[in-house]
Amino acid sequence: DTGVSQNPRHKITKRGQNVTFRCDPISEHNRLYWYRQTLGQGPEFLTYFQNEAQLEKSRLLSDRFSAERPKGSFSTLEIQRTEQGDSAMYLCASSSVGGTEAFFGQGTRLTVV
Amino acid sequence: GEDVEQSLFLSVREGDSSVINCTYTDSSSTYLYWYKQEPGAGLQLLTYIFSNMDMKQDQRLTVLLNKKDKHLSLRIADTQTGDSAIYFCAESPYNFNKFYFGSGTKLNVKP
Numbered sequence: 001d002t003g004v005s006q007n008p009r010h011k012i013t014k015r016g017q018n019v020t021f022r023c024d025p026i027s028e029h030n031r032l033y034w035y036r037q038t039l040g041q042g043p044e045f046l047t048y049f050q051n052e053a054q055l056e057k058s059r060l061l062s063d064r065f066s067a068e069r070p071k072g073s074f075s076t077l078e079i080q081r082t083e084q085g086d087s088a089m090y091l092c093a094s095s096s097v098g099g100t101e102a103f104f105g106q107g108t109r110l111t112v113v
Numbered sequence: 114g115e116d117v118e119q120s121l122f123l124s125v126r127e128g129d130s131s132v133i134n135c136t137y138t139d140s141s142s143t144y145l146y147w148y149k150q151e152p153g154a155g156l157q158l159l160t161y162i163f164s165n166m167d168m169k170q171d172q173r174l175t176v177l178l179n180k181k182d183k184h185l186s187l188r189i190a191d192t193q194t195g196d197s198a199i200y201f202c203a204e205s206p207y208n209f210n211k212f213y214f215g216s217g218t219k220l221n222v223k224p
Contacts, residue, residue: 004155031209042117042201042214043156056210091155095209100144100163102205102212104156 004105006092012111013082020078021108025094032075033102034067035091036060043091049075050097082112117215119202124221131189133218135202138183142204145178146212147187150199159187159200189220197222 035043051072
C-alpha cells in the first residue's frame with residue numbers, strides 16, 4: 001500500500017478558473033476527509049465521507065466548493081470560480097471505520113493568481 | 114469546544130529533550146494525536162493517545178495527557194536535527210467524523 005495519494009501536487013490557476021483535485025485513499029479505507037491548510041495555520045476541516053456518502057460539511061465549504069466520492073474509493077474536490085483567498089494546501093486523509101488513525105496525503109498546493 | 118492551542122515556537126539543542134505542549138477545550142474528545150509536518154509535505158502521524166490513558170511511550174516519544182486540565186504534551190528524547198519540523202496537536206470526538214488541529218509548534222533543533 002502506497003498510502004494516500006493526491007494529484008496534482010501543485011496547481012497554479014488564474015482567478016475565476018475552475019480546478020479539480022483528486023485523492024486516492026488507502027485501499028479499503030471507508031472514511032475520507034478533506035482539509036485546507038493556509039500558511040502558518042493548522043489544517044481546517046472541509047468535509048468527510050463514509051464510503052460514498054458525504055456525511056459532514058464545514059461552513060468553510062462555500063457553494064463554490066464541491067466534493068464527491070462516487071464509488072466510495074477516490075474522491076475529487078472541485079473549486080469553481082477560484083479566488084485568491086482559495087490559495088492554500090488542500091489535504092486529504094483516510095481512515096478505516098473503527099480505526100483510530102487518519103493518514104494524510106502529501107497535499108495539493110493551489111496558487112490562484 | 115473545538116479550540117486547540119499550541120505555543121508557536123520551540124528551540125532546543127541536539128541531544129536535549131523537547132517538550133511540546135497543547136491545550137484543548139472539547140471535553141468529549143476521545144483521541145488526541147500528534148502529527149509532524151516537514152516543509153512542503155503532508156502530515157505524518159507520530160502517535161496518539163486514548164482519553165482514558167495518562168501516558169503513552171513509543172521509542173523516543175512520550176505523550177502525557179492531563180484530562181482534568183485538558184493538557185497534552187509530547188516529549189521527544191534525544192532530539193535530532195531531523196526532528197526539526199512543525200508539530201500539530203489534534204483531537205477527535207468518539208465518531209471520528211473530523212479532527213481539530215492546533216496551529217502547530219515549530220521545533221528548531223540546533224546542532
